[in-house]
Amino acid sequence: MAASCATLPSPSFLSSSKSPRRFRRSGVVAMASIGQKVYAPGVAVSEGNGGLQKIDLKSTHGSEAEIYLFGACITSLKLPNGKDLLFVRPDAVFNGTKPISGGIPHCFPQFGPGPMQQHGFARNMNWSITDSEVTEGNPAVTLELKDDSYSRSMWDYSFQALYKVALHSTSLSTTLKITNTDNKPFSFNSALHTYFSASINGVSVKGLKGCKTLNKDPDPQNPLEGKEEREEVTFPGFVDCIYLGAPCELTLDNGLGDKIIISNSNWSDAVLWNPHLQMEACYKDFVCVENAKIDTVLLEPKQSWLAEQKIELA
Numbered sequence: 001m002a003a004s005c006a007t008l009p010s011p012s013f014l015s016s017s018k019s020p021r022r023f024r025r026s027g028v029v030a031m032a033s034i035g036q037k038v039y040a041p042g043v044a045v046s047e048g049n050g051g052l053q054k055i056d057l058k059s060t061h062g063s064e065a066e067i068y069l070f071g072a073c074i075t076s077l078k079l080p081n082g083k084d085l086l087f088v089r090p091d092a093v094f095n096g097t098k099p100i101s102g103g104i105p106h107c108f109p110q111f112g113p114g115p116m117q118q119h120g121f122a123r124n125m126n127w128s129i130t131d132s133e134v135t136e137g138n139p140a141v142t143l144e145l146k147d148d149s150y151s152r153s154m155w156d157y158s159f160q161a162l163y164k165v166a167l168h169s170t171s172l173s174t175t176l177k178i179t180n181t182d183n184k185p186f187s188f189n190s191a192l193h194t195y196f197s198a199s200i201n202g203v204s205v206k207g208l209k210g211c212k213t214l215n216k217d218p219d220p221q222n223p224l225e226g227k228e229e230r231e232e233v234t235f236p237g238f239v240d241c242i243y244l245g246a247p248c249e250l251t252l253d254n255g256l257g258d259k260i261i262i263s264n265s266n267w268s269d270a271v272l273w274n275p276h277l278q279m280e281a282c283y284k285d286f287v288c289v290e291n292a293k294i295d296t297v298l299l300e301p302k303q304s305w306l307a308e309q310k311i312e313l314a
């Protein structure tokens with residue numbers, strides 16, 4: 001049964017029932033002159049692939065995650081069972097010239113093809129750390145993206161995106177908050193394009209029965225409208241399908257022995273993607289189950305939109 005959206009933590013950036021120890025950017029600036037940066041315990045910044053900066057989150061309860069500042073892309077999530085639940089494609093490039101193909105890339109302010117480049121620009125830009133905190137050994141970090149000349153060349157609006165990533169003992173949750181900081185309205189759509197490690201022949205996704213579908217197979221330019229009739233969606237071949245009005249909870253069996261609950265609030269739609277033979281070298285090893293907002297969001301000046309996702313082992 002679909003979970004109620006209300007089961008996710010309260011959508012607040014600033015409140016936590018457990019009183020986190022906070023480490024704000026003002027503290028970082030104060031230490032910058034002696035070359036040190038102060039983050040909450042369990043939050044560290046190190047050099048990752050290609051020399052790109054990444055954040056390492058480590059919970060005292062044994063879970064770990066890794067986030068690249070380029071694209072605010074979460075590339076690794078190890079819950080205490082030790083396996084990485086996320087997948088990074090073998091053709092992923094870590095040099096800042098193209099988005100990191102794997103983990104959890106952002107699609108913003110456009111999902112898929114459209115007036116700007118595929119999936120927008122948020123996955124091609126450097127985000128910065130604005131805050132870190134720890135609650136009972138569980139670290140969290142907040143990343144920020146603002147418009148610059150690169151984003152404005154494609155989308156001429158002033159905006160702020162705040163992305164809080166919180167690691168818990170058996171789950172990872174993210175909160176994305178988009179604010180219109182311009183003096184004119186704008187609209188966007190968005191997705192978290194999550195690549196899960198998988199053994200594709202054993203993969204199934206439960207929870208989508210009854211959803212309206214926009215199937216990009218066979219023609220991505222003219223998605224076919226339909227309705228999902230299956231209790232469990234499997235991946236016997238190429239899959240590229242949008243599900244409108246998706247539930248707050250999906251269950252992914254990754255074919256590797258794990259059942260993963262993907263819950264959300266306000267990500268109203270979902271996308272399933274596996275490229276099959278278009279990516280012969282790796283298609284068997286991953287599946288994308290994406291929380292998405294395909295219906296356009298319109299924000300007036302000063303308005304915000306907020307959505308949460310939680311990934312946990314069943």
Ligand SMILES: O=P(O)(O)OC[C@H]1O[C@H](O)[C@H](O)[C@@H](O)[C@@H]1O
Nearest residue numbers: 112118119216240271272273288
């Ligand atoms: O290769 P990318 O630009 O990362 O996009 C990969 C895929 O993303 C989504 O899942 C879309 O529905 C697909 O049509 C697209 O092929």
